[in-house]
Amino acid sequence: MIALKPRSAFPLAVALIAFLFLGLFLLYPVFTIFKAGFLDPAGNFTLANYVNILSRSFYQASLGNSLEIGALATLTTTALGVPLAFCLARLPVPGKALILVLAALPLVLPSFVGAYALVLMFGRAGVVTRFLRDLGIPFGSIYGTPGLVAVYTLTLYPYVVLPTLAAFKAVDVSIEEAGQNLGASRWRVFRTVILPVVIPSVLSGALLVFMETLENFGVPFVLAEDKPILAVEAYKLFVGEVSANPSSAGVLALVLVLCTTTALLLQRHYLARRRFATGARAAPPELRPSRPWRILATGYSWGVVLAALVPFFGVLVISFLEYRGPVLQGNLSLGNFAELMNRSTRPLENTVLLATAAAIGAAALGVPIGYVLTRFRSGIAHVLDVVAMMPFAVAGTVLGIGLVISYNSGWVILTGGPIIMVLAYMVRKLPFNVRASSAILHQLDPSLEEASINLGVSPARTFFRLTVPLMLGGIVGGMVLTWVTVASELSSTIVLYSGPWATMTVVMFEALEGTGAGIAAAAAAVLILATAVPLLLVYRLLRRYELAVM
Amino acid sequence: MTAVTIDRVEKRFGAVRAVAGVTLEIRHGEFFTLLGPSGCGKTTLLRTVAGFADLDAGQIRFGERRIDTLPPHRRNTGMVFQNYAIFPNLTVAGNVAYGLKARSMPAAAIAERVAAALRLVHLDGYDERWPHQLSGGQLQRVAIARALVIEPEVLLLDEPLSNLDAKLRVEMRGEIRELQQKLGITALYVTHDQEEALAISDRIAVMRGGALEQVGPPASIYARPATPFVAEFMGTTNLIAGKIAEALGGRIRIAAGGIVLEAQAQGHAAGAAVMASLRPETLRLLPPGETPPSGWARLEATVARVELLGALTRVELATQAGMPLKLAMLDLPPQQVAPGKTVALAYDPARVAVFAAP
Numbered sequence: 001m002i003a004l005k006p007r008s009a010f011p012l013a014v015a016l017i018a019f020l021f022l023g024l025f026l027l028y029p030v031f032t033i034f035k036a037g038f039l040d041p042a043g044n045f046t047l048a049n050y051v052n053i054l055s056r057s058f059y060q061a062s063l064g065n066s067l068e069i070g071a072l073a074t075l076t077t078t079a080l081g082v083p084l085a086f087c088l089a090r091l092p093v094p095g096k097a098l099i100l101v102l103a104a105l106p107l108v109l110p111s112f113v114g115a116y117a118l119v120l121m122f123g124r125a126g127v128v129t130r131f132l133r134d135l136g137i138p139f140g141s142i143y144g145t146p147g148l149v150a151v152y153t154l155t156l157y158p159y160v161v162l163p164t165l166a167a168f169k170a171v172d173v174s175i176e177e178a179g180q181n182l183g184a185s186r187w188r189v190f191r192t193v194i195l196p197v198v199i200p201s202v203l204s205g206a207l208l209v210f211m212e213t214l215e216n217f218g219v220p221f222v223l224a225e226d227k228p229i230l231a232v233e234a235y236k237l238f239v240g241e242v243s244a245n246p247s248s249a250g251v252l253a254l255v256l257v258l259c260t261t262t263a264l265l266l267q268r269h270y271l272a273r274r275r276f277a278t279g280a281r282a283a284p285p286e287l288r289p290s291r292p293w294r295i296l297a298t299g300y301s302w303g304v305v306l307a308a309l310v311p312f313f314g315v316l317v318i319s320f321l322e323y324r325g326p327v328l329q330g331n332l333s334l335g336n337f338a339e340l341m342n343r344s345t346r347p348l349e350n351t352v353l354l355a356t357a358a359a360i361g362a363a364a365l366g367v368p369i370g371y372v373l374t375r376f377r378s379g380i381a382h383v384l385d386v387v388a389m390m391p392f393a394v395a396g397t398v399l400g401i402g403l404v405i406s407y408n409s410g411w412v413i414l415t416g417g418p419i420i421m422v423l424a425y426m427v428r429k430l431p432f433n434v435r436a437s438s439a440i441l442h443q444l445d446p447s448l449e450e451a452s453i454n455l456g457v458s459p460a461r462t463f464f465r466l467t468v469p470l471m472l473g474g475i476v477g478g479m480v481l482t483w484v485t486v487a488s489e490l491s492s493t494i495v496l497y498s499g500p501w502a503t504m505t506v507v508m509f510e511a512l513e514g515t516g517a518g519i520a521a522a523a524a525a526v527l528i529l530a531t532a533v534p535l536l537l538v539y540r541l542l543r544r545y546e547l548a549v550m
Numbered sequence: 551m552t553a554v555t556i557d558r559v560e561k562r563f564g565a566v567r568a569v570a571g572v573t574l575e576i577r578h579g580e581f582f583t584l585l586g587p588s589g590c591g592k593t594t595l596l597r598t599v600a601g602f603a604d605l606d607a608g609q610i611r612f613g614e615r616r617i618d619t620l621p622p623h624r625r626n627t628g629m630v631f632q633n634y635a636i637f638p639n640l641t642v643a644g645n646v647a648y649g650l651k652a653r654s655m656p657a658a659a660i661a662e663r664v665a666a667a668l669r670l671v672h673l674d675g676y677d678e679r680w681p682h683q684l685s686g687g688q689l690q691r692v693a694i695a696r697a698l699v700i701e702p703e704v705l706l707l708d709e710p711l712s713n714l715d716a717k718l719r720v721e722m723r724g725e726i727r728e729l730q731q732k733l734g735i736t737a738l739y740v741t742h743d744q745e746e747a748l749a750i751s752d753r754i755a756v757m758r759g760g761a762l763e764q765v766g767p768p769a770s771i772y773a774r775p776a777t778p779f780v781a782e783f784m785g786t787t788n789l790i791a792g793k794i795a796e797a798l799g800g801r802i803r804i805a806a807g808g809i810v811l812e813a814q815a816q817g818h819a820a821g822a823a824v825m826a827s828l829r830p831e832t833l834r835l836l837p838p839g840e841t842p843p844s845g846w847a848r849l850e851a852t853v854a855r856v857e858l859l860g861a862l863t864r865v866e867l868a869t870q871a872g873m874p875l876k877l878a879m880l881d882l883p884p885q886q887v888a889p890g891k892t893v894a895l896a897y898d899p900a901r902v903a904v905f906a907a908p
Contacts, residue, residue, distance in 0.1 A: 448637060
């Protein structure tokens with residue numbers, strides 16, 4: 001720790017900029033939405049909006065559905081993820097390194113593309129559905145709860161697998177040996193020592209899954225059909241609202257933020273009391289189970305990882321098949337891509353431009369905050385820690401709506417342009433950037449910075465001249481992850497974009513409602529390639545700095 | 551050119567007083583060591599001088615100039631870190647030039663000073679090497695060159711030898727001492743190794759629980775410890791609890807465990823409970839039939855165990871009343887030293903340190 005004088009200007013300046021940025025582009029917009037919920041058309045205080053919305057069974061159902069689907073998906077994700085983590089940590093599964101690469105992909109590929117691929121394949125007019133129907137095999141509906149839970153499970157399971165795997169590996173071999181040496185059976189050691197150490201990691205991953213399902217917009221939009229879902233209904237109310245004051249959307253936004261905040265606080269509260277110091281020097285050895293178990297573990301691990309990628313492969317394949325109108329033909333063609341590009345290449349350019357700007361902006365803001373959090377022990381650092389995690393609790397749609405009603409009139413008008421989109425992305429990606437940079441900093445010896453300061457270089461210059469260059473690999477890796485997740489962002493984009501600034505995800509979103517299945521598949525394919533390629537390029541960097549989208 | 555004044559310095563971490571009101575005067579050109587067990591506050595005290603720990607009270611001055619109000623990068627101290635803290639993204643020359651560049655020195659002058667500094671630590675020709683190509687000892691030399699090249703007012707060393715193997719540690723401590731003498735720079739050195747402190751320092755401050763236990767030159771700290779803690783921390787000793795049986799001028803007799811111990815000490819009244827420290831090597835084996843030198847006292851004890859350490863032999867004995875005694879001698883023991891044999895011992899009362907019982 002560099003315990004600098006309180007008068008040291010650097011942490012103070014960073015904190016000020018962070019507070020200013022989040023105050024303007026997170027707190028103020030969210031506050032504006034809340035306020036909107038409490039105002040009548042004449043601008044007077046009222047609870048009528050709440051009574052009106054919350055008494056309608058449709059919106060009650062939307063809250064119930066969101067929570068139910070979230071809870072179900074959390075359970076299935078955990079049930080799928082924990083055994084997988086155990087297989088990867090302790091069992092002889094061939095191709096582990098590759099499994100780990102593939103397992104991280106669903107988190108950065110747009111989940112909404114996954115949902116859409118499912119529709120293209122198994123939906124009412126889906127490729128597989130029709131194939132089966134032609135064979136005379138009936139096929140159930142994938143719309144509604146089953147489809148949503150399936151998509152969430154297959155796209156969000158890495159949130160559980162990655163921390164759980166790390167936790168399994170962090171139990172030092174000697175702990176297990178000590179347990180056995182003291183006379184406990186393998187199973188007893190697992191139950192009494194290993195499980196308690198692993199459970200906090202499982203739960204922290206599971207809560208991330210839950211929050212992600214609550215705030216996700218694209219997946220339910222594609223798959224929920226007539227089932228009301230909170231995040232979608234808030235958006236629909238906002239778009240449909242005639243008056244300038246989105247009071248009804250404000251009500252649902254508040255409900256949504258309350259749910260996510262509760263989940264976030266629960267997680268923080270739970271984890272705060274359960275941190276096990278587990279600096280494993282020797283990771284526990286692989287178990288040597290009998291052949292059937294080995295085959296089972298291998299089949300399970302590869303099965304889960306590949307199943308999660310099937311929708312994405314499916315989209316890639318479909319994008320190369322010929323469509324005539326909405327009807328799929330059997331032959332290969334580049335027609336979908338030609339049609340996509342003939343319409344306009346602008347969305348692709350927009351995606352690249354906006355994601356790049358957001359990645360740079362989020363790193364420029366997040367890295368100094370992460371530095372102050374990690375290296376300075378002071379009151380400001382603690383406040384900053386809480387504030388920088390707040391974007392987690394605000395769903396993309398809510399943030400988008402808040403930004404629109406805050407900056408569509410008055411002194412600063414940002415709506416309709418690209419800046420407001422970049423700002424929304426920066427806010428949303430700030431927690432990741434802050435966490436990533438503190439993860440990188442934990443691998444850097446603080447005495448390097450002390451040596452620099454001792455040699456006469458001020459703390460601020462030390463940060464820019466020594467720390468940033470030393471962090472560079474990690475920062476670049478983090479920026480690529482930010483870039484990739486912004487490129488597939490939909491929930492705030494859909495609220496904030498205006499005509500010329502439509503992105504690839506918007507193109508897909510619009511094609512869903514029309515008949516351009518071929519174009520949507522081509523757009524999805526382009527997006528998948530645009531995200532997977534940079535990821536694979538920096539994969540080594542990400543491994544070295546232990547970065548993951550969390 | 552710099553004396554360091556540490557004036558009633560206080561540093562708390564929560565309820566813990568890491569440095570509890572320490573006052574020290576370090577003379578210009580002095581090699582001063584802070585010595586103590588881990589957690590005694592020595593590193594914290596060093597870091598307050600460097601500016602990496604704020605003071606809760608007190609002042610630190612270089613000469614007449616107060617420096618504890620300056621930010622750490624304006625204090626002009628050269629610090630050598632325990633893990634060297636060599637910048638991995640810079641070459642050897644880049645590391646050594648770092649502080650000079652911060653001082654906006656012209657490139658030609660920097661090159662000249664860097665070359666001179668590397669020569670000083672016997673690393674000429676290593677300019678363009680990268681840190682990962684160097685051994686621990688070489689990294690240590692880079693760290694020292696980097697701290698010295700800025701011509702600091704005070705050189706600060708935080709356990710700089712603890713990451714080296716035993717042989718290199720002895721070699722490097724000699725080199726550090728030699729460099730410090732040659733440059734005449736004031737040095738503040740932190741270690742938990744009493745042998746290292748004795749070998750290298752002009753003066754030592756032994757710390758315990760954030761406070762100074764004793765300050766003095768190595769010989770007096772070792773031979774005339776001020777407290778039982780210092781006596782034990784500075785090396786193996788016979789710590790004997792007893793009562794003053796007789797005090798005549800400077801000569802006192804202490805009744806302890808069935809024997810009478812003689813010592814030279816002032817200010818102890820008859821009947822007072824005291825502790826005495828007698829180093830094993832000050833106890834001499836008296837060959838049969840010989841008388842001790844004049845003024846020396848004698849004792850008899852039975853050999854319990856003999857431990858051969860090569861150059862040194864340690865002997866554990868017991869007095870007739872069963873009080874254990876330790877004796878150390880150079881070379882191999884004579885024949886009569888065998889378990890069960892009774893031997894005659896002699897010691898100089900002037901070498902016995904006496905403290906009021908705690």
